[in-house]
Amino acid sequence: MMAHSRPIPNTLTIAGSDPGGGAGIQADLKTFSALGSYGTSVITALTAQNTRGVAGVHPVPADFIAAQLDTLLDDIDIAAVKVGMVASRRVAEVIRDALGARRPRWVVLDPVMVAKSGDTLVDDAGIAAVRDCLVPLADLITPNLPEAAVLLDCPVPHDRAGMEAMVPGLRALTPGAVLLKGGHLRGETCPDLLVTGDNLTWLDGRRIATGNLHGTGCTLSSAITARLAQGDALPDAVTAAKAWLSRALEESHRLHVGQGHGPVHHFHAWW
Template sequence: MTATKNRRIAHVVSIAGVDPSGGAGLLADIKTFSALGAYGCGIVAALTAQNTAAVTGVHTPPVDFLRLQIDTLFADVKLDAVKLGMLGSADIVRTVAERLAHYKAPNVVLDPVMIAKSGDALLSRNAVAMLIEALLPQSFIITPNLPEAGVLLESRAPESVKEMTRAAERLREMLPHSSERWVLLKGGHLPSSEVVDLLFDGDRMIELPAKRIETKNTHGTGCALSSAIAALLPQAAGQLHPVETAVRTARTWLLNAIAAADELAVGHGHGPIHHFHGLSRG
């Protein structure tokens, strides 16, 4: 899905944290946008000290400077989609929500980054409450994994596809009813040789299965998938089922990036996926 001669390349921004290893967060989002034919912009919502094995520190910018980043970018660049990743605190969530509402930001893709792979909470209860109150109403599509769904719904994480179906329905009830909104509930945490995601708009429940790829190098898969969707939504506009098309294309790209991940020997822990697997190396 690339831009034609008469079609402007989509401009997409990520508002997220920075992972210095490049496997997740803002740097990975920019790679994803570029790999999928969009022009990527980035706003720093957090800085982390991180590698493939651990997160050793987190620093968040003053909210006034975060607001200045957002206002300066939106004043100049026409943005076609917004990806939201790690936001870090209730004040940051509130500031992002206020500015996106002010600019009536389109195609907001919310990846509710709440829990680290270690199981540690990345958002306080106050920040989660603010996210539900201020950001969910502005989100066009949310992309929680199963532990994140449990946090949003104040329940245990779904443990089967049947429980995922009910969770997707409940998550959709948290979004505005008066306009098109979507939930992509990711089932990668279920112990199975097949990964099943559910895409739901309040009417159609679309089951998206895929064979699990065996590799330890899956760092940043959630970041990449939500960013891929943000990059592809503007490009799918005008098609018969634009959201389903964007999500299916994003998942295919991600699965290929995971399959090629072992070509990259980055670090000693859970390495990154291969964002640019589609580039010719001949």
């Protein structure tokens, strides 16, 4: 008689849609699939964009986001959730209430607030909504340095000492863990700082020379979510997700998608 393996875990991404497939919902679902979980999604916004930029954003009404969440969570047992860009307090409250009522084991928040160009993507009300409603809910937040600076209303740090100086402020915002991503620092490595309770762990990754950087933040947070759903402890999930993303960046030259900043190769281990 054939032995049954453990069930494949269900994961959920709550984020916007990227028609080019490199970021947002599409990148998250690819990542979930590549790392062995069944992906589900709740769409918060439609975008008109390609590898060269964003031409338009059409937010989904908050009531319909609530309907998507309620309908999905009434039926499917979700092991881990990744939350992406949220631009309004009403949407942040809808997500907080839905996840608070049917608490999954893991909630990972990627507080998307600043574009790679340096432009702030949400207004002050949206920043406050994420800070007040979603950061306290999360088991892990994954800000890059400009996003952490927006959350703390402080300058962007330029070295590791400046990153460590952010830790008390970030810990005051959330009872969960923090992965402070240091890719904006200069140097041959990308130093990330994992904060779990009183423990600070530096996780260095090799800086990979590629123009295919679109959706790296979305992809890393969804990779961590997938590994957590599989049962990894948090530090192990972060380490495994970073290693997988590094390989996806290394193999991204195999893709020829658009004329701007292309995506990483989510299925590098399969194709």
